[in-house]
Amino acid sequence: MRLAILSQSARIYAQMARSAGFEVLAIDAFADVDTQQAAQQVWRLPALAGQLSAEDAHALFEKLDSWQPETLLIGSGFEASIALYQSLYQRYALAGNTPALLAQVKNPYWLSNYCAAHGVMTPSVQAQAPQQGQWLYKVAGQSGGSHVLKWHQAAVASPAAQAYWQRLQPGLAVGALFVAEPGPVKDQGSVKDQGSVKDPGSVTLLGVHALKQRPGNYTYAGATRLHEPQLIAAMQALLEALLPDLGLVGINSLDAIWQDGQLHLLEINPRLSASMRLYADLPLIHAQLASCQGTLMPELVANSNYASHCILYARQAIETEYMDFPAWLEDKPEGGSIIAGQPLCSLYAEGATKDELQQALQDKKTQLEKLWGTYVCERIEFNIH
Numbered sequence: 001m002r003l004a005i006l007s008q009s010a011r012i013y014a015q016m017a018r019s020a021g022f023e024v025l026a027i028d029a030f031a032d033v034d035t036q037q038a039a040q041q042v043w044r045l046p047a048l049a050g051q052l053s054a055e056d057a058h059a060l061f062e063k064l065d066s067w068q069p070e071t072l073l074i075g076s077g078f079e080a081s082i083a084l085y086q087s088l089y090q091r092y093a094l095a096g097n098t099p100a101l102l103a104q105v106k107n108p109y110w111l112s113n114y115c116a117a118h119g120v121m122t123p124s125v126q127a128q129a130p131q132q133g134q135w136l137y138k139v140a141g142q143s144g145g146s147h148v149l150k151w152h153q154a155a156v157a158s159p160a161a162q163a164y165w166q167r168l169q170p171g172l173a174v175g176a177l178f179v180a181e182p183g184p185v186k187d188q189g190s191v192k193d194q195g196s197v198k199d200p201g202s203v204t205l206l207g208v209h210a211l212k213q214r215p216g217n218y219t220y221a222g223a224t225r226l227h228e229p230q231l232i233a234a235m236q237a238l239l240e241a242l243l244p245d246l247g248l249v250g251i252n253s254l255d256a257i258w259q260d261g262q263l264h265l266l267e268i269n270p271r272l273s274a275s276m277r278l279y280a281d282l283p284l285i286h287a288q289l290a291s292c293q294g295t296l297m298p299e300l301v302a303n304s305n306y307a308s309h310c311i312l313y314a315r316q317a318i319e320t321e322y323m324d325f326p327a328w329l330e331d332k333p334e335g336g337s338i339i340a341g342q343p344l345c346s347l348y349a350e351g352a353t354k355d356e357l358q359q360a361l362q363d364k365k366t367q368l369e370k371l372w373g374t375y376v377c378e379r380i381e382f383n384i385h
Contacts, residue, residue: 001023002023002024002067002071003073004024004067004072005017006028006072006075007028007076008076009028009035009274009331010075011028011034011331013073013285014035014039016284016285017038018039025043026043027043028044028048029049030331031043032345033325041067043063049077052078060084061091064092071289072092072095072096073094073285076144076272077143079143080162086099096288098247101247101248102271105268105270106270108138108140118245120238120242120265121263123167125164126164127165129151134151135166137151140164144220148218149218166266169257171258172258173256174210174256174258174263175209175223175254176209176238176253177205177209177252177276178203178205178239179206179252180243180249180291181249181291201247201248203243205232206279206284206300206302207225208232210226211223215381220311222311222346223277223278224357225279227304235256238263242265248268248270249291250272250287250291251287252273255267272288275309277348279302279303286298305351305357306353306354306356307350307351308350309346309347310348310361310383311331311343312343312381314339314340314343315380318338319337324372325345326368329345329346330345330347330348331345331346349361349364362384364384365382
């Protein structure tokens with residue numbers, strides 16, 4: 001099968017699809033070395049890291065039409081471009097959630113009301129700048145956390161059109177990766193106004209992880225797989241409260257705050273997630289297609305090891321042309337300059353215990369410090385803790 005995978009970063013999805021036997025066109029904002037090795041074709045679309053224009057959309061359609069994919073898979077980059085997502089959904093066989101559901105779930109006010117109706121705790125949201133208290137400034141439809149700011153009255157002189165404020169909820173930032181399966185459609189028989197009705201869907205929790213954030217802000221910097229029974233049970237209960245009536249399909253993720261034995265939902269991401277890296281030993285591409293196309297779901301048994309995916313960011317501009325990148329690094333740049341605040345690459349490690357995992361991460365950091373030297377490494381955020 002020919003898959004086209006579209007995301008801000010498509011590397012992990014392309015690698016998983018290639019290892020599962022698919023032919024892959026990867027379209028993302030970076031076209032890094034690993035993505036080029038994983039996919040049969042790679043097309044760089046830098047606008048996926050920002051806002052897609054009409055010209056970008058036209059070029060995207062031309063590329064897809066020339067590739068003629070049998071199925072599209074979508075990661076981050078389209079929450080702020082619902083109209084483009086809808087065009088993709090109508091024009092190609094997109095294995096994912098409907099445009100209407102995507103728009104609904106990413107509407108913070110709709111989601112807040114939905115949580116209230118289903119007994120799920122979530123921080124309050126409002127459209128007007130608050131006058132007191134601790135709040136976060138966010139922009140609906142954005143992803144990756146770089147748009148999130150701690151708010152005070154002087155923080156945002158000119159709010160974005162889709163801006164909103166969410167009350168700050170203290171605690172541990174966590175995420176969950178899960179597969180949603182739609183319920184079967186049943187005939188209503190002799191019921192008045194005959195038609196079909198869909199049973200509530202089911203959900204499989206793949207895993208729970210702590211979310212890493214860059215120092216001093218909320219930009220996504222990786223994740224660490226967790227095995228705390230109380231947290232896993234709470235996440236399972238949250239999903240069972242939310243998901244049956246929501247209508248999601250395929251692999252999705254959510255962000256929440258874990259505080260005093262309770263979860264507070266922040267948002268749902270109705271698409272493929274970067275946290276899939278923590279569960280790459282599972283047949284997730286087949287699971288995505290099975291859920292969306294109604295075929296047999298593969299067995300999904302999560303690994304019991306601890307694991308961590310860490311994104312290395314440039315604190316200052318870094319020239320990569322003469323840097324040596326070991327094979328075990330991921331998302332390796334093709335060359336050139338990485339400007340301050342942009343991702344340089346990422347690393348991954350596993351361990352049977354938390355201590356073993358942390359030691360494995362530290363060992364890799366030490367190797368890079370020896371390889372690259374102090375001058376370069378002082379310009380890098382490693383985000384291994």
